[in-house]
Amino acid sequence: MDGQIQSTPSRCHELAGALRMRNVRTRTGGWGLGVGEPQEGELSRRHMLAAGVSALLATLPACAQESKSVKPAAAAANQDAPAKAKPEAAAKPSKIDASWPTFRRTADLAGVASSPLPSKLKQKWKITSKDGFTSTAAIVGEHVYVGALSGEMLCLKLATGEIVWSYRTLDKVEKNTFLPGFQSSPAVTADGVFAGDEDGIFHAIDRKTGQKKWTFASNGQIIASANVVGDRLIFGSYDSSLYCLKATDGKKLWQYQTEDRVNGSxxxxxxxxxVTGCDQHMRVINIETGEQETDMPLERFLIASPSVSGDLLFVGTHDSEVICLDWRKKEIVWQYSDEQRDQPYHSSAALTDKLVLIGGQDKQLHAIDRTTGKGVWKLATRGQVNSSPVIVGDRVFVGSKDGFLYEAKLADGTLIEKHQVPGRGISASPAVGEGCLVIGAEGNDGALVCFGE
Structure with missing residues (x-):
């Protein structure tokens, strides 16, 4: 499908092409808890896909049953509890604002949790997948939803990790091939789970049953997550387009064509x-009409998803900067870079009223003064920080390619604790809801781990 894309040649295209040119290896061994046995003929995605994803993040950009209505994602939390759940096994009663229904929880992509976490995190459960996880989980009510690189979308019980249902991107798999994997994170509404796969198919799954509701085909792979507004789903594709679909039936409401691949949400x-991407522009699109209202050329590759607050937009670049934009004035307010470690930012920013927090490929978590753009503190890890940080009260959590989830004080970056997640490193971001934190790791037998009390 990538060959059908008509756009300006760039380093984004070169790496994306390399991502698909991988050696074939036969899958061996079993699967961990929660992921079904592979069908005969399926190939290992760990060697064919996830290694390519790691290369992508480490080097150049990869420019990346009908209901009557769709309820707001957060409102879905109150409809989830199994009727006969045992008291000792059930998660805490859900609240409307205690969920994590999409990639960064809220539509502005601010990355701030509303659910508290215990002062001391303990592992509640873990499952493993032969190909691991790069998708950020969603937490709604008493369930966790997560896409695997092996091509399954899983619904798990939040309290125990027990599988409720598993959805596959393809019904049948031909010999010596594999299921298209999920790199994008699910968006969960009251009755649907929505995510795109690496073959460019956008899937709508019945939240209760795990059955297919509808699919929509784009012309390029989908690695970024959909955002939800009312009854609309908005997402980008490697076919250089931003799509808006009707959530109930998948009808295309509009399509906006950019000049290169769309990586972020x-x-x-x-x-x-x-929307930002490999065409080095920041575009403001009217949700109702799909018409462009603002085009701001930035002359920088943008891999990460932007975070927005009022008139200001915050985003990391592949050109080793974090920038703050006034999108109404079409001005750059400030630019931040670490002269000692000049590395790209593929992480998406988390926002407080005073700080911008973002991970870098320089192996650090950066806290930046939101008003001035000056550095406030840095937290060092032993791997690239492509994971997007999450703010929980007076703490911040972020994953690293060194395989640890880092927990630090928001005020000064003091390390509180490191939590190991089995696999070959973390590029997924934490999801925090219902008193729990869920995060996955890449690699052979990469784990999805739930932390809580």
């Missing part, structure tokens, strides 16, 4: 959605 504020 679109941020939403009011009637506008904000």
């Amino acid at each position: 679109p941020a939403i504020s009011g009637k506008h959605t904000f």
